[in-house]
Amino acid sequence: xxxxxxxxxxxxxxxxxxxxxxxxxxxxxxxxxxxxxxxxxxxxxxxxxxxxxxxxxxxxxxxxxxxxxxxxxxxxxxxxxxxxxxxxxxxxxxxxxxxxxxxxxxxxxxxxxxxxxxxxxxxxxxxxxxxxxxxxxxxxxxxxxxxxxxxxxxxxxxxxxxxxxxxxxxxxxxxxxxxxxxxxxxxxxxxxxxxxxxxxxxxxxxxxxxxxxxxxxxxxxxxxxxxxxxxxxxxxxxxxxxxxxxxxxxxxxxxxxxxxxxxxxxxxxxxxxxxxxxxxxxxxxxxxxxxxxxxxxxxxxxxxxxxxxxxxxxxxxxxxxxxxxxxxxxxxxxxxxxxxxxxxxxxxxxxxxxxxxxxxxxxxxxxxxxxxxxxxxxxxx
Numbered sequence: 001x002x003x004x005x006x007x008x009x010x011x012x013x014x015x016x017x018x019x020x021x022x023x024x025x026x027x028x029x030x031x032x033x034x035x036x037x038x039x040x041x042x043x044x045x046x047x048x049x050x051x052x053x054x055x056x057x058x059x060x061x062x063x064x065x066x067x068x069x070x071x072x073x074x075x076x077x078x079x080x081x082x083x084x085x086x087x088x089x090x091x092x093x094x095x096x097x098x099x100x101x102x103x104x105x106x107x108x109x110x111x112x113x114x115x116x117x118x119x120x121x122x123x124x125x126x127x128x129x130x131x132x133x134x135x136x137x138x139x140x141x142x143x144x145x146x147x148x149x150x151x152x153x154x155x156x157x158x159x160x161x162x163x164x165x166x167x168x169x170x171x172x173x174x175x176x177x178x179x180x181x182x183x184x185x186x187x188x189x190x191x192x193x194x195x196x197x198x199x200x201x202x203x204x205x206x207x208x209x210x211x212x213x214x215x216x217x218x219x220x221x222x223x224x225x226x227x228x229x230x231x232x233x234x235x236x237x238x239x240x241x242x243x244x245x246x247x248x249x250x251x252x253x254x255x256x257x258x259x260x261x262x263x264x265x266x267x268x269x270x271x272x273x274x275x276x277x278x279x280x281x282x283x284x285x286x287x288x289x290x291x292x293x294x295x296x297x298x299x300x301x302x303x304x305x306x307x308x309x310x311x312x313x314x315x316x317x318x319x320x321x322x323x324x325x326x327x328x329x330x331x332x333x334x335x336x337x338x339x340x341x342x343x344x345x346x347x348x349x350x351x352x353x354x355x356x357x358x359x360x361x362x363x364x365x366x367x368x369x370x371x372x373x374x375x376x377x378x379x380x381x
Contacts, residue, residue, distance in 0.1 A: 001211060001259030008253060010148055011172040014246065018176045019051060019138055024059045026172045030134055031091025037066040037081065037105050038096045046182040048140060052096055064088040066108075069097065072274055072281070073104035075119060075156045082111035085133060093135035095170070098191070099144025102137045102170065103152035109133040110167035119156060122165050132167050138174040141183055142245040143191025143282060145198060145252025147173035155275050160357065162275035175249065177242040185235045189228060189331050190282030192244050196224045197266065197285045198251040203307065204300060205262035205363050214303075217256045218310045220247050225311060228331060263364035266292045269373060272358045276350055277342035284340060286333035290325040291379045295372060297321060299365035337380045351377040 013022040027034070034056060043049040056063050066081050085093070085108060095105040110129040111118045121127045137147035146152070150169040155162040180188060203217040224247045230240035250256070269292065270284040297304045297317045308320020312327070329335055337346045344350065355374035360367065368376075 001208065001213075002261075004258045006254060006258045008255075009150075009169045009171070010253070012175060012249065013172065014175045015242075016176060016178050018174045019055060019179075023052070023055045023138070023174060026136060026174070027056070027059050027061065027092065027094075032060060032062050033064065033089050033091045034061040035064050035066050035081075035085055035088070035090045035093045035105075035108075036096065037069060037093060037101055037108075039067070039069045039071075039098070039101050041067065042182070043096055043140060046179075048096065048138075048179055052094070052138060056094075064090060069101045069104045071100050072155050072162065072278055073100050073153075075154055075158075077104055078107045078111055078118070078154060081105070081108035085109075085112035090133060093133055094138065095135060095147075096138040096140060098139070098141030099146035099194075102139075102144070102146035103154065105135050105137075106132075106146075106150060106152040106167040106170075107154055107165050109135045110165075118165060119154075123163070129167055134171050135168075136172045136174070137170045138179070139176075139245070140179040141187060141191055142175070142177075142180060142241075142248040143194040145195065145248045145250075147175075148249050148253040153271065155278075157275075160275050160353075162271040163359070173249070175245050177238055177245050180241055180245070181236070181238075185231075186332065188231060188235065188241070188244075190280055190286070190333060191248070192224060192228045192231070192282075193286050193328070193331070193333060194282040195244065195248040195251050196221055196228075197282075197289065199224065199247075199256065200289070200307070201264045201267060202251070202256045202260075202262045204296070204303060204365055205264070206260035207300065207303075208260070211260060213256050213258060213260050216250075218307065220251055220256070221307070221311045223247055224251075225327065232331065261363035263361055265296070265361040265364045265368065268359045268361060269354075269376065272354045273337075273377070275357075276354055277340070277344050277346060279340040279342045283334050286328045286331075287335060287337055287340065287380050288376070290321055290328070290335075291376045293321045293324070295368070295376055296365040303365070337377070346381070348378065348381075351381070
């Protein structure tokens with residue numbers, strides 16, 4: 001294993017009724033001006049909004065609302081939120097929603113505390129923010145694990161780049177599986193596939209043998225697959241939803257990544273596809289992974305064979321990839337790009353632009369070229 005420093009900064013309140021039991025206590029150390037951030041308004045339909053507002057009122061907080069955060073949060077939305085935070089002297093940001101809300105708020109928290117442009121600071125000058133507003137997350141849609149770390153995926157629409165920026169991890173996360181009950185079934189399944197993808201991308205990035213992180217990653221993958229299958233039988237299986245919510249947290253709290261390199265090439269391809277098309281993240285990954293792995297498996301055949309055996313009960317690398325592809329179909333996830341809901345028609349010309357602008361990972365099973373990324377995307381048409 002490589003050298004590492006690991007510190008876990010986020011306090012987790014997990015289980016049914018976690019917000020009612022713990023949120024007021026979690027907010028107590030922070031100032032009275034709270035920004036309540038959420039997405040398109042679904043929390044107003046399922047009762048979560050009223051519950052959270054009531055808790056904030058009981059805690060003596062003054063609330064400023066920041067709503068309309070989209071599924072692929074944009075840099076323009078970050079700037080809107082940071083301006084709102086400054087204008088209202090916000091002391092604490094409470095993100096209520098899925099990974100997109102948490103990601104947007106993490107960068108809002110950084111931009112609100114500096115006059116420098118965060119994108120330019122991080123992407124052009126490699127400088128991390130020196131100060132951020134404290135924030136917490138109440139998770140209503142699991143899968144991204146965004147509440148467990150300081151990274152955030154943001155789309156710069158002007159530059160046509162969807163990529164990771166860094167702020168600081170939430171001070172706390174409220175994980176109540178009951179909050180996911182009103183989600184459409186496909187949103188639950190696609191979120192869970194994102195969890196599976198995170199564990200796979202971490203696992204396939206390291207070539208050393210008998211790495212404890214590999215063992216944990218394989219356990220997370222197997223458990224995610226098992227519980228996704230349970231949801232296919234009963235979408236209201238709360239035990240399965242609970243397991244998947246914790247799988248999501250475990251896949252992205254950093255514990256799988258310590259002392260090792262990671263891959264995340266499929267994520268890089270999907271991010272750029274999302275920057276051009278605004279497709280659903282988990283569904284985009286479902287399309288890309290099998291095609292990518294057929295190109296990459298030769299560089300890590302032993303690891304792919306172990307993945308095949310421990311996650312899907314198969315023997316060879318090729319059988320494991322076939323099992324993954326079959327599982328994706330079994331879940332009702334898209335297997336071709338044409339099945340994705342997008343704001344732009346996916347054409348070979350668009351895929352050429354996506355491939356040419358895609359970040360290339362040098363620590364995966366195989367270092368791709370832009371031409372090979374284009375070939376992978378064309379195989380997904």
